[in-house]
Amino acid sequence: MADLLHIENLTIRHAGLPLVSSVSLSLAPGERVGLIGESGSGKSLTALAAIGLLPEGMTASGSILLAGQQVVGAADRDIVGLRGTTVATIFQEPLTALDPLMRIGDQIAEVLRRRARRDGRPVSRAGIANEVAALMARVALPDPARLARAYPHEMSGGQRQRAAIAMALACRPSLLIADEPTTALDVTTQAEVLKLLEALVREENMALLFISHDLPVVGSAVDRVLVLRAGELVEQGPIGEVFGRPRHPYTQGLVEAARAFDRAIGAAL
Amino acid sequence: MTDVTPALTPPSSLRLTPAFIIGATLVSLHVVIGVSTLFWTPYDPTAMTGGRLAAPSLAHWAGTDRLGRDLFTEIMVGARIALAVGVGAVAIAAAIGVTIGLLAAFASRTVDDVLAATLDILIAFPTLLLAMLIVAASDGASLGTAILAIGIAASSIVARLTRILARRVLAMDYITAARVSGTGWLGIVRIHVLPNIWPTLVVNLALQFGLAVIAEASLSYLGLGAPPPNASWGRLLQEAQATVYTAPFGAIAPGIALVSLVIGLNLFADGLRDVADPTRRRR
Numbered sequence: 001m002a003d004l005l006h007i008e009n010l011t012i013r014h015a016g017l018p019l020v021s022s023v024s025l026s027l028a029p030g031e032r033v034g035l036i037g038e039s040g041s042g043k044s045l046t047a048l049a050a051i052g053l054l055p056e057g058m059t060a061s062g063s064i065l066l067a068g069q070q071v072v073g074a075a076d077r078d079i080v081g082l083r084g085t086t087v088a089t090i091f092q093e094p095l096t097a098l099d100p101l102m103r104i105g106d107q108i109a110e111v112l113r114r115r116a117r118r119d120g121r122p123v124s125r126a127g128i129a130n131e132v133a134a135l136m137a138r139v140a141l142p143d144p145a146r147l148a149r150a151y152p153h154e155m156s157g158g159q160r161q162r163a164a165i166a167m168a169l170a171c172r173p174s175l176l177i178a179d180e181p182t183t184a185l186d187v188t189t190q191a192e193v194l195k196l197l198e199a200l201v202r203e204e205n206m207a208l209l210f211i212s213h214d215l216p217v218v219g220s221a222v223d224r225v226l227v228l229r230a231g232e233l234v235e236q237g238p239i240g241e242v243f244g245r246p247r248h249p250y251t252q253g254l255v256e257a258a259r260a261f262d263r264a265i266g267a268a269l
Numbered sequence: 270m271t272d273v274t275p276a277l278t279p280p281s282s283l284r285l286t287p288a289f290i291i292g293a294t295l296v297s298l299h300v301v302i303g304v305s306t307l308f309w310t311p312y313d314p315t316a317m318t319g320g321r322l323a324a325p326s327l328a329h330w331a332g333t334d335r336l337g338r339d340l341f342t343e344i345m346v347g348a349r350i351a352l353a354v355g356v357g358a359v360a361i362a363a364a365i366g367v368t369i370g371l372l373a374a375f376a377s378r379t380v381d382d383v384l385a386a387t388l389d390i391l392i393a394f395p396t397l398l399l400a401m402l403i404v405a406a407s408d409g410a411s412l413g414t415a416i417l418a419i420g421i422a423a424s425s426i427v428a429r430l431t432r433i434l435a436r437r438v439l440a441m442d443y444i445t446a447a448r449v450s451g452t453g454w455l456g457i458v459r460i461h462v463l464p465n466i467w468p469t470l471v472v473n474l475a476l477q478f479g480l481a482v483i484a485e486a487s488l489s490y491l492g493l494g495a496p497p498p499n500a501s502w503g504r505l506l507q508e509a510q511a512t513v514y515t516a517p518f519g520a521i522a523p524g525i526a527l528v529s530l531v532i533g534l535n536l537f538a539d540g541l542r543d544v545a546d547p548t549r550r551r552r
Contacts, residue, residue, distance in 0.1 A: 051449055056378060077453075084451020097442040101464045110460060111450050118451070164446070171450050 002068060004029045004086075004175050004207050005050055009062035010072075012045050012054065012231075019058070020045055020231040029174060032201060032208040034218040034239070036254070037228035043211045046228070047177050050209075051087050052079045067174070084118055088168035090197075092180040094160035098152040104163045105148025108132045111170035135166040139196060158189035162196070169200065175207045182217055194221060215258040219243055227251050289540020295533025299526075303349035312339040314346050315498050325518055332518050334508060340519060343500035344526050350501045351482045351530060354416050354494075358481040359474050361420025362427045367470070369424070370431025371458060374439060385432065391425035396484050397491070404493050412495040419484045423477045430473055434466035468542055475538030479531040486527055502527045 005027040012020040020042035027033050035043045049060045052071045064071040067086045071079055091097040099107055109128045112135075116123045136144035139162040152160055161181065168176060178197065182190040198221055201208045212218045218225060219239055226236040227250065235248040246252045311330075312318045317337035325332045330341040373384040400418030404410045438444065438461065447457055488494035489503030497504060502523040509519035 048445075053445060053448060080448075080451050080453060082451075083449050087449055089446060089449045091442040091446065093442065097446055099443045099461050099465065101468075102460075114451060114456075167446065167450070177449075 003027060003065070004031075004067060005209070006065040007046070007050065007062070008064075010046065010049060010064060011061050012042070012049055012058055013061070014058045018231060020049075020228075022062070023228070023231075023233050025226055025233075025236070027175065027207050027209060029207055030205050031224070032210065032222040034210045034212065034222035034225040035228060036212055036215065036218050036225060038213055040230075041228040042231040043213075043228055044179050047089070047179055047209060047211055051083055051089070051177070052076070081118070084114060084171060086173055087175045087177060088171040088173040089177045089179060090161070090164055090168050090181045093184045094157060094164045095152060095184075097164045098160055098167075100152055103149050103151060104155070105129075105132050105136075108135055108148075108163070108166050108170055111167050115171055131170075135169055136163075138169065138200070139163070139166045141166070157185055158193060161185060161189075161193050165193075165197065165200070169204070172204075173206060175209065176201060177209045177211070179211045180213070181210075183212070183214065190217070197221065215243065215254060216262075227254070286540055286543070288536045289543070292533045292536025292538070292540055295529055296537050299348045299530045299533065300352060302345050303352045306345045306349050310342045310345055312342045314338065314342045314500055324516070332516065332522070334505070334519055335512060340505070340522055343505055344502070344523055346500040347502040347505060347523060347526060348530070350412065350495060350499060351485060351527070354412065354419065354485040355478045355481045355534075357416035358419035358423060358484075359478050361417065362423035362477055362481075363474055365421070365424035366427025367431050369428040371435055371462065373428070373432040374435035374462075375454060381432075385429075388425045388429045388432075391422075392429065394422070394425075396422040397487060397493075400484075400488050400493055410488075410493050410496055412499065415485055415488050415494040418488070419481045422484070423481060427470070427473065427477065431466060431470065434469055435462050438462050438465045472538045472542045475534055475541055479534035479538070482527070482531055482534070 003026040007026065008024045010020060010023045011018055023046055035046065037043050048054050050064055050066060050071065052074060054060055060072050062072060066082060069082055109132050112128050112131050113123050132148060133144050136148060141147050141159060141162050147155065147159065181197065182193050185193060194217060208222065210218060210221050222239060224237065225239050225242050227234050227242065227248065229250045235242060235246065235251045242251060243255055246255050315338065318339050319333045319337050321333060321335055321337045323333040332340050334340055334343065369384065373381050376384065396419060399422050400415065403418040404414050407414050444457060444461060447461060485494055485501065486503035486506065489501035490507045494503055495501050505523040506520055513520045
């Protein structure tokens, strides 16, 4: 079975300084993998490199095969097509992930239209409008007809993240990259969005690369986890194993910190 | 459901400030007068219609100039010239400036540095000097050279602003999201960058319009704008200069016309921001 995403010996440098060194990971279709580590450990960079969108001045070496195509060193125009059909991303801060001057319905419609054109399907205004409504219902946005005409600043944080998820779904990707998708949300909304993501990934049979520093959140969303520290992969394995019997001292620290936090909250209640 | 939707405001809740209304009124007044001179003027703008340097009267609302031409007619024609130069110069500035600004914003670091340095040099270059160079390089002063000179001078400012605004937009997550979903550069410019920089850009363009009107008056005052008998306000001011003690109204009248249009444009520019930016509509 060919991997959807296969990264081998990925090293990302900025001005000669390695930010990520020799990271390897692979994702089979439909597999859900978590990437955890503290801020600055290179989680997001690894994800950006996977879709060929590293910030200017950073160079990647090694090999990244996305749906069988080499991303490292590829020209932008060669991977643009790949991006639209294979991958979609959800970001941490839904307010900056949505165009502030575009109505939500139009933003979702734009992605749908692009996908339809790429598939060579006919694009009709009514058809797109129906698909937008269906997607908005799919991510449980209330009153889709009204919210489709709303601007991002007129929505709540949870609604914005749902809209962002709807846009990601509109690509019908085989790989969904979620970069700390619940960090900017309050705890209740976090749980709802997480539940929604989980359900959608399962129903659409998408692969999921879930990036987070929040262990419980990752634990509930993925099957397998990789731990990054200062740009290096320190541990990986099935979620129960890594969290249950962490081998690397860093992972042990992370897990212990999360437990201590839980205990503190338990004591406070 | 824990999500709460804030009430959506209907687009009719546009807030029109008094400043915006005054500005829009002044500007439309000039536009109406300027356009109407294409079809009708009280007198023939080049005909001698009364005594020389006559004081304002019912027959000549702004008096007459040193050749006995009706000054009010000339000021009306001057409005048309001022607006034509403003529209032409702003169109040139927008076309060149936005294009270069976007190129710089999308370009690699080195290309961007070169473009930014070039723009800084161009901005440091005085508009009048640039205009003289263009006039010297062409056959002579005309309305066209004035428009071109002012447009090119303003384009460097527009380009710099566009570059900064576009850079800020390009750093946003929704651009990355659009790129991930496979949008090409042109799509990103059309769908995301232009709409997002437009509110700020259009305000600046309206201000540039006012500056272009002043620049045109300065050029004609120096004899580098539209040649006589084009009744540019700058030329009227220059001609009235010699007789400003005996017939002050010859200088006051075109001065009022010039100042009222520029103030109107500036007030209009401020109000325009609220209209152009949907996130500022709800107050």
